[in-house]
Amino acid sequence: MTLNKSKQLLLEMKNIHIDGFSDERWHKILKGVDLTLHRGEILGLIGESGAGKSTMGKAAMGYTQPGCKIIKGEINFNGIDLAKLTEFEKRKIWGTKISYVAQSAAASFNPAHRLMDQTISAANRLKINPTDVLKKDAVQLYESLQLPDAENIGDRYPHQVSGGQLQRIMTAMAMSPRPELIIFDEPTTALDVTTQVEVLSAMRSIVDKFNTAAIYITHDLAVVAQMADRIKVLRYGEEVEEAETRDMLSNPKEEYTKSLWSVRSLIKPEETNEDYMLSIKNIDAAYGSSKVLHNVSIDIPKGKTVAIVGESGSGKSTTARVITGLLPQLKGEIIFDGKKLSPKLEQRSKEELRRIQIIFQMPDTAMNPRQTVDEIIGRPIEFYQGIKGKEREAKVIELLKMIELDETFLDRLPSELSGGQKQRICIARALAANPDLIICDEVTSALDQIVQEGILKLLQKLQKELGVTYIFITHDIATVKAISDEIVVMYQGEVVEQGLKSKILNPPYPDYTELLLSSVPEMDPDWLTNLLNKRSS
């Protein structure tokens, strides 16, 4: 983030309109957005899903996804209007003058080729430098991106390296032909917070080093604050506002921009209870021969919320599977409301099954797409409580009101609902069984910030009204602050610590908790710089 940037115009997009074809008709994705970018500058593009930020990023290359088309607008890159070029002419710019870093590195590398070949393929097309020079350069890029074993990592195939490493290799691939502009399309969204820090710092230092201009697309304000000089907020295909990063963070003008912060300000006062709803004791569990839980013991107080946090692979979801009986434990026991639960699902009574319900991360895949809302919520009512006919319908409507929807939703199919509404229906389905314990497995991580806030508030309201106990599995610390009473930190299948929120979130921390908490990006543009300085000292 050098301050003395020459204000030389690199990219100027004017009045971009893009339509997309889906559900048998054309929709407007972008409705006249402007964008300017100078050499060496990083622009953050943020918004929720469906805001058109990814489409805008790809349009900066003159590319639209299949099924989309540019209706009007100019894309002046170095004085050439990309919107007017043929496919063949654009190919000479793609990958070499403008390169692209995608969200899911694992899916964006070709599984059939070695990483080195893919890294240098675009630069090779330029035919300026011979292959061995490019390879040497790629190794240097790997080194400056702090990849382990930079000399040989290129000989591996994509499936042989981790997600965070792949994302850095993709950055090397983008940098290899020394482009004038790189589009980063949500490059760290799929990564754990601890990995995200490493990838962010690697990306930032390499972009600084070569003074490359970049467009950084994300939905996470805190992340973009670390990367961008300027931030542009998009919503429904239109610009909300644009400002220098520091101005934007300290003084957002629009209501909408302010609301993007709101989930982070949601805080629940903590309470605890000596009476436990559920205790799991010394649990070991394994998938086949690979053991994933080691001696896990957790107590869940009645009527309270316990958040289980940790990165992917820490065993949090496996713990949920053991509690529900989907994965019988190898060792240890589960005490539910004073009684021992049998490890196997089939051996639990209907009453025990009714009292523990689960809500999943992806509401899209957790519901039968051919069932109406009425059937989805009505079935557990009928199955667990034996209520039928008119009474059942009244119950369903009562539940819909509880989740702040109404009877007009009864005949809708899941495909006719928004993401937030789907997750509400899933909550209502869990409530329909009238449970004592609900396990929420990353229920908000697939949702946008504002929708997340609504769901979290709803869950809190329901807890107050019904006294239901929650186990909240998440990797997002802001969510934890918003909802939990107690926190359990897990790492590599073991419980690192458990305790009240105030105890866990305040020093002194065990090493891992410290690493996890310090890796959560904050709304301070200097956060990453300060963190890296602190860690290296």
Add this chain to the structure above:
Amino acid sequence: MLRLSLGLVTVFAFSVIIFSTFSFLPGDFATEILGQSATKSAVKALRAELGLDKPPLTRYFDWLGNVFQGDFGSSFSGRSKVQGDQGDRSREVVGLIVPRLKNTLFLTGVAAMLAIPLSLILGISAALYRNSYYDRSATGVSLVTVSSPEFFTAYIFILLLATLFPVFPTISNVDEASTLAERFYRTALPVFTLTLITMGHMMRMTRSAIINILSSEYIEMAKLSGASRYEVIVKHALPNAWAPISQVIAINLAYMLIGSVVVEYVFNYQGIGRLMVGSVYNRDLPVVQACALIFASTYVILNLIADLIGIISNPRLLYPK
């Protein structure tokens, strides 16, 4: 290794099915050869000589043991009606089958060499120009060829290339003395038939395998890094399509071998398919069993090869973490 042993088990299971099926067929060779008027004792004597009087289980293991040693037994037909007659012309099954098998392998081999490259090229180019007129007509025509039975295709070829425009012979009789050029010329029509009936399926599956891969994220990534259309297909899509394509090829080669039963009959070609049909007609059990076992093993071997290609072309399986 697991696949290999599974393959062996499959062949073994086939041998049981083949043996039991033919054992339970109504009528037997002894009554067939001696005629309706044969005395009971004569039938009994012949049955004893052929080993047909033993319990089925014993016969099965005798047969299987011999098969392992490469001995498929002797053909029932051609033997003399009187025991100990000097004019016994019964032949070893192996001696009977090998030349016919060579003929069939020649026929299917040539057809495969024609069909595989052609369908790959057509399938890839159809995927490349998806929804163009070329693509639509290619997939449309292939649907017609897949749906027509092989004898029908064969007769169309006879009508066009032998009767209306007499270019090739309708009877594909070759013998040991035939030269290679002669063989190509005489087998042209059966080869065309086999090519056509298998090509449609292979082409369509190649096309859909490639199109399936074209929608993955790494293809978009390749496009955004400036790869040309040709490069996207050949360098990025095809290497990931080998596994499904080789499966389809294996199934079609096996289908080709089975299709040759009908085609050889239509063109009177001296292959293993024609031999099998004739032997079924004569209740010549050892020959029929041997032919069936060969068909079954070919099927298993082809699938093994396809699996192997699937493993070799997939770095995930070739280089575990």
